[in-house]
Amino acid sequence: LAQAWNRWSPEPFRLDASDVRRGVADSPAACLEFRTVVADNRGGVAAWAAFKRSPSGWLYPGGDPSRWHLSIAGGEPAALLPLVEEGISACAAGGAGSVQFGGDPDHFFPGVPERIPALERLAASTGFQVAGEVSDLWRDLAGYRPPSDAASALRHSGTAVERCTAGSVDRLDAFLASEFPGRWRADCRRKAVADGEPGDVFVLRAGDAVCGFAVTQTPRSVRPHAGAVFRRAFGSRWAALGPIGVAKAFRGRGLGDALLASALGALAEGGAQGCVVDWTVLLDFYGRHGFEPIRRYWVAERRLTPD
Numbered sequence: 001l002a003q004a005w006n007r008w009s010p011e012p013f014r015l016d017a018s019d020v021r022r023g024v025a026d027s028p029a030a031c032l033e034f035r036t037v038v039a040d041n042r043g044g045v046a047a048w049a050a051f052k053r054s055p056s057g058w059l060y061p062g063g064d065p066s067r068w069h070l071s072i073a074g075g076e077p078a079a080l081l082p083l084v085e086e087g088i089s090a091c092a093a094g095g096a097g098s099v100q101f102g103g104d105p106d107h108f109f110p111g112v113p114e115r116i117p118a119l120e121r122l123a124a125s126t127g128f129q130v131a132g133e134v135s136d137l138w139r140d141l142a143g144y145r146p147p148s149d150a151a152s153a154l155r156h157s158g159t160a161v162e163r164c165t166a167g168s169v170d171r172l173d174a175f176l177a178s179e180f181p182g183r184w185r186a187d188c189r190r191k192a193v194a195d196g197e198p199g200d201v202f203v204l205r206a207g208d209a210v211c212g213f214a215v216t217q218t219p220r221s222v223r224p225h226a227g228a229v230f231r232r233a234f235g236s237r238w239a240a241l242g243p244i245g246v247a248k249a250f251r252g253r254g255l256g257d258a259l260l261a262s263a264l265g266a267l268a269e270g271g272a273q274g275c276v277v278d279w280t281v282l283l284d285f286y287g288r289h290g291f292e293p294i295r296r297y298w299v300a301e302r303r304l305t306p307d
C-alpha cells in the first residue's frame with residue numbers, strides 16, 4: 001500500500017511502510033471492514049482507502065461519537081471514486097452521522113492537503129464541505145537560542161521547564177487528565193510509557209506539579225507520528241514539536257512562549273536542523289518564534305444525515 005501511495009502522491013507526502021502500518025493496520029480505530037483496496041488488471045493496487053470510526057468515548061473522551069473519518073485514500077480516479085463512495089456508505093451503515101477528511105486518531109492529514117490536487121478533487125467530488133483551514137509550520141533551528149525573556153518568565157513565575165522522567169510520568173498524566181483528557185493524553189501516555197520515551201516530553205513544573213507540556217519527536221523516536229509522518233521531506237536531522245499546552249490557570253504569563261522556546265533550544269542543542277509544528281491555527285503564537293507555514297489543509301466534512 002505504501003508503494004502504491006508513493007506512486008500517486010507528490011514528493012513531500014511520501015510514506016514508509018511503517019507509517020501505513022502505524023496509521024492503518026495497527027491503529028485501533030481503523031475499521032478492518034472499511035480498509036478497502038481495488039486491484040488493477042495486473043494484480044497491482046489501483047486504489048486504496050482507509051476509514052476510521054470515531055474515537056470518542058472508547059479510545060478517549062471528548063469529540064463527536066457520530067463523526068467518523070476518511071483517513072487516507074489514493075489511486076486512479078476511475079477506481080478511487082467509487083471506492084470512497086462505497087466506504088462512505090459503509091460508514092453510514094455502521095452508524096456514522098458524518099465523515100471528516102483526516103483528523104483521525106493516528107492521522108496522516110488534519111484535513112484535505114492543498115498540495116495534493118487529486119485529493120482536493122476527490123473531496124470535492126465526494127461531497128466534502130470545507131469549514132476552515134489549518135497549517136503545518138517549519139523553522140530552521142541552526143544556531144537557535146531561546147530568547148532571554150523566556151528565562152525571565154520562568155523565573156518570575158517560579159516555574160521550570162525540564163524533560164519528563166520515568167519517575168514523573170504519573171504527575172504528567174495527572175495534569176493531562178485534568179487539562180487535556182482526550183487524544184493528547186492518550187498519545188502522550190503511549191509515547192512516555194509504551195514507547196519508553198518520557199524524555200521527549202518537556203514539562204513546565206511548578207513545585208511538584210506539572211502545569212504544561214510539549215511533546216517532541218526526532219529521528220530517534222520509535223513511532224514517528226503526527227508532524228513526523230511526512231518526515232522524508234525534512235532531511236535527516238528533523239524535529240517535530242506538538243502538542244503543546246499550558247494549564248488554564250497559568251496561561252497569559254509568557255509561559256507558553258517559554259516552554260516552546262526551551263523545547264526548541266533543547267532540540268537545537270541535540271542536533272536538530274529544523275522543526276515542524278503540525279495541525280495548527282496559532283500562526284501568530286508560533287510566528288513570533290520564527291515558524292512559517294509550509295503546508296495548508298482544508299478542514300472538511302461530509303454530512304450523512306440531515307442537520
Ligand SMILES: CC(C)(COP(=O)(O)OP(=O)(O)OC[C@H]1O[C@@H](n2cnc3c(N)ncnc32)[C@H](O)[C@@H]1OP(=O)(O)O)[C@@H](O)C(=O)NCCC(=O)NCCS
Binds near residue numbers: 246282
Ligand atoms: C497556546 C498556549 C500553549 C499558549 O500558552 P500561554 O502561556 O497562554 O502563552 P503566552 O502567555 O506565552 O503567550 C504568548 C503569546 O501568544 C499569544 N497567544 C497565546 N495563546 C494564544 C491563542 N490561543 N491564540 C492566539 N494567540 C495566543 C499571547 O497573546 C501572547 O502574545 P502577546 O505577548 O502579544 O500577548 C495555551 O494557550 C494553551 O495551552 N492553549 C490550549 C492548547 C493549545 O491550543 N495548544 C496549541 C495547539 S497548536
